[in-house]
Amino acid sequence: MYKKKLFFSAVLLCSFFTCFSQNDDSVLIKRISDDILLNGKAYSNLYTLCKSVGQRLSGSAGMYKGEAWGQQALKDAGAQNVYLQECMVPHWVRGKKEEAGFKTHKRGMDPSFNVLSIGNAVGTGNAGVTAKVIEVKNFAELEQRKNEVKGNIVFYNYPFNKTYLRGAYGDAVRYRSGGASAAAKYGALAVIVRSVTAATDDNPHTGALRYNDSFPKIPAVAISTKGADELSKYLKGNYKNDQFYIRTNCVMLADTIGHNVVGEIKGTEFPDEIITIGGHMDSWDPAEGANDDGAGMVQSIEILRAFNAIGYKPKRTIRIVLFANEENGGRGGDKYAELAKTKNENHIMAMESDGGSEYPRGFGCGMTKAQFAKVEPWKKYFEPYDADKFSFSEGGGGGSDIGPLQTKFKTAQFGLSTTAQRYFNFHHSAIDVFENVNAQELHLGAAVMAAMVYLVDKYGL
Amino acid sequence: MYKKKLFFSAVLLCSFFTCFSQNDDSVLIKRISDDILLNGKAYSNLYTLCKSVGQRLSGSAGMYKGEAWGQQALKDAGAQNVYLQECMVPHWVRGKKEEAGFKTHKRGMDPSFNVLSIGNAVGTGNAGVTAKVIEVKNFAELEQRKNEVKGNIVFYNYPFNKTYLRGAYGDAVRYRSGGASAAAKYGALAVIVRSVTAATDDNPHTGALRYNDSFPKIPAVAISTKGADELSKYLKGNYKNDQFYIRTNCVMLADTIGHNVVGEIKGTEFPDEIITIGGHMDSWDPAEGANDDGAGMVQSIEILRAFNAIGYKPKRTIRIVLFANEENGGRGGDKYAELAKTKNENHIMAMESDGGSEYPRGFGCGMTKAQFAKVEPWKKYFEPYDADKFSFSEGGGGGSDIGPLQTKFKTAQFGLSTTAQRYFNFHHSAIDVFENVNAQELHLGAAVMAAMVYLVDKYGL
Numbered sequence: 001m002y003k004k005k006l007f008f009s010a011v012l013l014c015s016f017f018t019c020f021s022q023n024d025d026s027v028l029i030k031r032i033s034d035d036i037l038l039n040g041k042a043y044s045n046l047y048t049l050c051k052s053v054g055q056r057l058s059g060s061a062g063m064y065k066g067e068a069w070g071q072q073a074l075k076d077a078g079a080q081n082v083y084l085q086e087c088m089v090p091h092w093v094r095g096k097k098e099e100a101g102f103k104t105h106k107r108g109m110d111p112s113f114n115v116l117s118i119g120n121a122v123g124t125g126n127a128g129v130t131a132k133v134i135e136v137k138n139f140a141e142l143e144q145r146k147n148e149v150k151g152n153i154v155f156y157n158y159p160f161n162k163t164y165l166r167g168a169y170g171d172a173v174r175y176r177s178g179g180a181s182a183a184a185k186y187g188a189l190a191v192i193v194r195s196v197t198a199a200t201d202d203n204p205h206t207g208a209l210r211y212n213d214s215f216p217k218i219p220a221v222a223i224s225t226k227g228a229d230e231l232s233k234y235l236k237g238n239y240k241n242d243q244f245y246i247r248t249n250c251v252m253l254a255d256t257i258g259h260n261v262v263g264e265i266k267g268t269e270f271p272d273e274i275i276t277i278g279g280h281m282d283s284w285d286p287a288e289g290a291n292d293d294g295a296g297m298v299q300s301i302e303i304l305r306a307f308n309a310i311g312y313k314p315k316r317t318i319r320i321v322l323f324a325n326e327e328n329g330g331r332g333g334d335k336y337a338e339l340a341k342t343k344n345e346n347h348i349m350a351m352e353s354d355g356g357s358e359y360p361r362g363f364g365c366g367m368t369k370a371q372f373a374k375v376e377p378w379k380k381y382f383e384p385y386d387a388d389k390f391s392f393s394e395g396g397g398g399g400s401d402i403g404p405l406q407t408k409f410k411t412a413q414f415g416l417s418t419t420a421q422r423y424f425n426f427h428h429s430a431i432d433v434f435e436n437v438n439a440q441e442l443h444l445g446a447a448v449m450a451a452m453v454y455l456v457d458k459y460g461l
Numbered sequence: 462m463y464k465k466k467l468f469f470s471a472v473l474l475c476s477f478f479t480c481f482s483q484n485d486d487s488v489l490i491k492r493i494s495d496d497i498l499l500n501g502k503a504y505s506n507l508y509t510l511c512k513s514v515g516q517r518l519s520g521s522a523g524m525y526k527g528e529a530w531g532q533q534a535l536k537d538a539g540a541q542n543v544y545l546q547e548c549m550v551p552h553w554v555r556g557k558k559e560e561a562g563f564k565t566h567k568r569g570m571d572p573s574f575n576v577l578s579i580g581n582a583v584g585t586g587n588a589g590v591t592a593k594v595i596e597v598k599n600f601a602e603l604e605q606r607k608n609e610v611k612g613n614i615v616f617y618n619y620p621f622n623k624t625y626l627r628g629a630y631g632d633a634v635r636y637r638s639g640g641a642s643a644a645a646k647y648g649a650l651a652v653i654v655r656s657v658t659a660a661t662d663d664n665p666h667t668g669a670l671r672y673n674d675s676f677p678k679i680p681a682v683a684i685s686t687k688g689a690d691e692l693s694k695y696l697k698g699n700y701k702n703d704q705f706y707i708r709t710n711c712v713m714l715a716d717t718i719g720h721n722v723v724g725e726i727k728g729t730e731f732p733d734e735i736i737t738i739g740g741h742m743d744s745w746d747p748a749e750g751a752n753d754d755g756a757g758m759v760q761s762i763e764i765l766r767a768f769n770a771i772g773y774k775p776k777r778t779i780r781i782v783l784f785a786n787e788e789n790g791g792r793g794g795d796k797y798a799e800l801a802k803t804k805n806e807n808h809i810m811a812m813e814s815d816g817g818s819e820y821p822r823g824f825g826c827g828m829t830k831a832q833f834a835k836v837e838p839w840k841k842y843f844e845p846y847d848a849d850k851f852s853f854s855e856g857g858g859g860g861s862d863i864g865p866l867q868t869k870f871k872t873a874q875f876g877l878s879t880t881a882q883r884y885f886n887f888h889h890s891a892i893d894v895f896e897n898v899n900a901q902e903l904h905l906g907a908a909v910m911a912a913m914v915y916l917v918d919k920y921g922l
Contacts, residue, residue: 033624037623037624162904163494165846165847358820359819361847384626386880419820419880419902421820421899422902439659440623440659440883441882
């Protein structure tokens with residue numbers, strides 16, 4: 001189907017470094033891709049990361065173990081030099097398991113609900129918060145009912161819209177990130193947020209919030225989708241005037257030291273032109289961060305391994321970066337761009353994989369029109385992999401870790417785009433584990449990333 | 462991203478059946494698709510099928526339970542008439558668990574291996590088969606070493622080629638389907654076949670073989686990929702001259718009665734023009750046949766449900782068929798085409814989903830060039846769903862159940878194509894269970910099938 005026989009014969013007919021036909025790029029891309037699909041180490045690297053390191057929340061012991069793993073993995077992949085970039089990171093700690101449920105006179109706390117504190121949130125203190133729950137569908141309803149909010153708990157029950165194949169997360173995550181301050185503005189004591197996931201299950205999903213400093217910082221928890229449906233049913237029934245109790249034990253400690261982990265191969269012709277490729281080291285704490293973003297890290301490292309394995313010497317410097325603190329601060333990405341500025345580096349392209357380990361569908365391309373005019377004809381190389389959806393946007397499109405490079409240098413951005421219909425079922429929850437990653441899909445993602453890096457390395461941008 | 466707001470406004474501005482703009486088809490396709498993604502019953506139907514019925518091998522009690530489930534599911538989806546088409550099906554029975562391992566003097570059977578009889582195979586009888594194992598990489602090596610085969614067991618250790626993104630199954634399955642007779646030709650007593658899967662695990666995959674009547678029928682088992690690697694290692698080491706023991710307890714009984722389960726909506730304008738849509742009822746026995754092909758059945762049924770739910774009245778007759786015996790005989794597909802011939806029916810299109818429940822990528826289109834010239838411009842409706850890969854082939858492209866309609870009537874064929882990188886990890890094995898199906902991906906497949914059915918119903922072919 002993919003002219004395999006043709007390519008294979010071409011490789012046999014002419015030795016790799018001596019004979020280049022017009023089909024060079026197809027041949028070399030297939031060579032890289034075949035090596036990744038047959039001999040790739042991304043999946044086994046991910047296994048080690050997930051099972052020997054586990055969660056890697058910024059500031060945690062797991063983060064430091066992850067940094068050690070990353071340095072070793074980069075060395076094993078053949079990076080010529082591996083180093084750390086120090087940066088201060090937030091140090092938020094969940095503390096012991098959260099409690100949430102109706103307080104009735106008859107019983108202790110019944111029914112109770114499975115919740116997770118939202119990252120960066122303040123805790124309730126030992127006394128917890130006890131108040132009535134006001135359910136709202138969305139921010140518009142909050143505005144309409146703002147007079148009822150004071151002294152109560154606001155419950156945002158906004159569903160993940162399954163008809164938005166790409167935009168459902170961005171649409172729903174507003175309640176997790178901004179819901180606490182929006183409710184605090186009207187005097188709420190705490191918020192409960194429906195988990196941002198397409199799944200219907202009892203698995204709550206955490207993630208970061210951002211407080212607006214104009215309003216009090218109030219506790220915030222995520223409730224599972226099944227829990228949200230049940231809570232809503234109770235509130236429409238006998239429990240509507242009952243007191244609800246939430247206790248969370250999280251706390252934001254002082255910033256601590258974290259690191260970007262960097263490994264590179266120097267370019268043979270243009271060593272000062274830098275191509276940055278990365279994923280992020282930190283993960284949320286309920287699981288292993290297998291999809292978010294262990295996958296992005298091991299795919300990035302895999303590109304180095306494959307280039308070395310087939311003997312491809314890049315013209316430009318290929319730098320793999322395992323970014324610190326994407327989840328609740330973005331300090332690693334900021335630090336990386338800041339250091340690039342200080343050192344006056346020339347960054348010609350940056351690529352990020354932070355959309356899960358699924359079957360690739362293409363790239364978000366954040367760059368100038370002129371750059372995209374150069375990139376677009378390369379679609380033909382990605383068609384055999386179904387990864388030919390290139391979505392152009394002058395202002396963005398890469399990812400949050402490489403965003404600061406665009407702000408500072410207008411560095412062209414590529415963000416790996418995946419089918420991602422399963423991703424948000426796992427994302428930021430207890431089931432983001434190695435077992436929910438497919439080896440072949442993970443390796444296909446690495447293969448198409450490597451193909452794009454190869455093209456940009458060869459032709460510039 | 463998918464002009465949701467625009468479509469939504471359009472739907473609000475004009476009531477559905479009174480005002481049709483130039484955007485009709487986009488609007489209606491989105492309406493169907495949104496209904497499936499938000500209110501779809503395919504996933505819950507699949508749950509019932511998997512957990513209340515389970516395996517549905519032809520001739521088994523599960524097949525009859527499946528037929529009852531199918532009739533009810535079609536009625537629940539709003540089929541106007543539901544009926545059975547009787548056909549004789551093979552009745553192969555696995556019997557008790559297979560045994561396989563080296564027979565050494567010191568121990569009973571050690572090391573032993575996890576194997577599954579290949580479907581349709583004869584059993585070994587109570588005595589089992591005891592012989593040396595000759596490992597071959599492929600048929601070419603079998604030919605080279607044909608003189609060593611007599612009186613021995615042939616072990617085909619042909620790997621699933623992960624670089625063939627679409628063709629790996631077809632490439633490797635030749636050893637499962639034809640390996641027994643190829644080895645029997647040279648006097649082999651039995652064959653062991655490496656499982657046809659990309660996964661590396663201890664999970665053997667069954668499936669059908671086809672004996673060549675010119676040679677003796679010999680027993681055949683599938684070994685897991687890990688088992689195959691281990692067996693190969695043993696055969697290259699101390700065990701190379703040891704006797705291997707296989708006992709299988711399967712038997713082919715007399716043909717028995719099975720049924721295609723059919724449900725339809727009569728067309729309002731052209732009731733005699735029939736559009737057939739289906740998946741197959743039977744599954745292999747080690748699990749629930751969730752992906753193969755529970756998914757195809759519930760997706761097909763979902764089209765009826767969604768058409769009824771939004772009040773769409775098809776012009777042509779839409780007939781959902783849950784085909785009997787795809788796996789080890791194809792008798793249901795044959796019977797369906799035979800009855801169509803007898804009744805002199807006019808079949809204008811047939812569609813099949815039998816490629817797993819994953820994210821859709823498009824359709825295999827088996828039809829005339831003139832028909833494809835009509836279909837190809839419809840790609841634009843499938844782009845928002847990433848299902849715009851239409852692969853044209855005059856002679857085929859649909860699937861094995863609807864193939865006989867093409868042979869008899871040249872009926873145009875559509876086969877749902879999915880990303881399918883996970884499918885063969887589960888396929889024909891103990892892990893083809895409901896838990897390995899994603900609801901949103903399953904429903905997306907149904908949505909793009911429904912969109913194509915809508916277009917063919919509206920414009921003909």
